[in-house]
Amino acid sequence: MTVQTVEARVDGTPYSVSGSPVIDAIAYTALGEYALQGVGTRNGTPLLHETVHVAPDGSSLTLEFKINVQGRTIASGTAVFLPDTPSR
Numbered sequence: 001m002t003v004q005t006v007e008a009r010v011d012g013t014p015y016s017v018s019g020s021p022v023i024d025a026i027a028y029t030a031l032g033e034y035a036l037q038g039v040g041t042r043n044g045t046p047l048l049h050e051t052v053h054v055a056p057d058g059s060s061l062t063l064e065f066k067i068n069v070q071g072r073t074i075a076s077g078t079a080v081f082l083p084d085t086p087s088r
Contacts, residue, residue, distance in 0.1 A: 010036055022067060023048050059083070 006026055008015035014025040023040030026048070031037050034056055040048030050065040060082050067075040 014041065 002019055002021065004017060004019040006015055006017045008026060008028055010028045010030050012027050012029045014027045017023050017026050017040065020040075022042065024042050026038050026040040028036050028038045031051070035051060035053045038048070038050040038052075039046050040050070047069060048065060048067050050063065053062045053064075055061070060080055063079045063081075065075075065077055066073050
């Protein structure tokens with residue numbers, strides 16, 4: 001099993017990523033009040049592009065990502081997270 005770990009601030013500075021077979025650093029920047037963009041690199045070459053959006057009302061969080069190698073997208077995906085609803 002692979003466990004990836006990063007501790008980062010949203011300041012555009014590259015932070016080390018451990019355990020990733022794809023990237024060794026990632027930098028996050030704010031895209032307004034409700035979104036972040038991350039760019040992951042290996043040896044300084046951008047490979048991972050991800051965006052995290054939070055709905056203004058807090059009803060969902062959406063993560064979108066693409067992994068690009070030599071100008072080709074080799075993986076991409078979208079995940080939508082919704083809050084738990086209490087059982088009645």
